[in-house]
Amino acid sequence: MRIFYYNHYKLVILLSQFKNKWNGAKGVSFKERLDSLKPQEPLRMRLEQATRRIHAQITKLDTTLTRLKDRDSSLFRKVVAALQIHDNQTALALSNEIAEIRKIVKIVSQAKIALEQIVLRLETVRDFGDLAVTLTPTVSIIKSIRSGLASIMPEAEHEISEISGLLSSILVDAGQLGGLSLNFEAANEDAEKILSEASAIAEQRMKEKFPELPIPPSSSEESQQT
Numbered sequence: 001m002r003i004f005y006y007n008h009y010k011l012v013i014l015l016s017q018f019k020n021k022w023n024g025a026k027g028v029s030f031k032e033r034l035d036s037l038k039p040q041e042p043l044r045m046r047l048e049q050a051t052r053r054i055h056a057q058i059t060k061l062d063t064t065l066t067r068l069k070d071r072d073s074s075l076f077r078k079v080v081a082a083l084q085i086h087d088n089q090t091a092l093a094l095s096n097e098i099a100e101i102r103k104i105v106k107i108v109s110q111a112k113i114a115l116e117q118i119v120l121r122l123e124t125v126r127d128f129g130d131l132a133v134t135l136t137p138t139v140s141i142i143k144s145i146r147s148g149l150a151s152i153m154p155e156a157e158h159e160i161s162e163i164s165g166l167l168s169s170i171l172v173d174a175g176q177l178g179g180l181s182l183n184f185e186a187a188n189e190d191a192e193k194i195l196s197e198a199s200a201i202a203e204q205r206m207k208e209k210f211p212e213l214p215i216p217p218s219s220s221e222e223s224q225q226t
Contacts, residue, residue: 042169050122079213098122109206113198131171139167
C-alpha cells in the first residue's frame with residue numbers, strides 16, 4: 001500500500017512538472033525571471049514558434065514551385081516550337097533543361113509535402129501533448145529535408161537547420177522531464193515511411209500537372225530518315 005501511495009505521489013509530481021513546463025510555470029516572480037540569464041520558453045510556445053516557421057518555409061517552397069513550373073511551361077513551348085521547324089538540336093537541349101528542372105521540382109515538392117505532414121503532427125502535439133512519440137521521427141524528417149534542399153535552396157537549408165535545432169531542444173526537454181526512453185528505431189521507420197509517401201505523392205502530382213516531353217529524334221535517326 002505504501003508503494004502504491006509513493007508511486008501515485010510521484011506520478012502527480014511528474015504531471016505537475018509537465019503541466020508547468022508545457023504551459024509555463026506560474027507564480028514565478030519578476031525578479032526570478034530577471035535572474036535567469038537564458039530563460040526557457042514553455043514547450044507549448046516553442047512548439048508554436050516551430051510550427052509558424054515551418055508554415056513560412058512551406059509558403060517559400062510553394063513560391064519556388066510556382067516559379068519552376070512557369071519556367072518548365074516556357075521551355076516546353078520552346079521545345080514544341082523548335083520541333084515544328086525541325087530544329088531538333090535546340091529541342092533536345094531544351095528538353096534536357098526541362099528534365100533537370102523537373103528533378104528539382106520533385107525534390108522541392110517532396111519537401112513541401114513532408115513539411116505539411118510535420119505541421120499536422122505538431123498541431124496534434126499541441127492538442128494532446130504526445131511530444132516524444134511525435135517529435136522523434138519529426139526531427140529525422142526535418143534533417144532529411146535539409147539535406148535534400150542544401151544544394152538547390154541554400155537559404156531554405158539554413159532556416160530548416162534552425163527549425164531542426166529548435167525541435168531537437170524541445171524533444172530533449174520533453175524526454176528529460178518525463179524520464180522517457182526514446183525508441184529511435186521505430187521513429188526512423190516512421191520517418192522513412194512518411195518520406196516515402198511524400199515522394200510517391202510528389203511523383204503522382206508531377207504526372208498530373210506536367211505534360212510528357214516530346215522526344216526529338218537523335219542524330220542517327222535523322223540520318224536514317226534522310
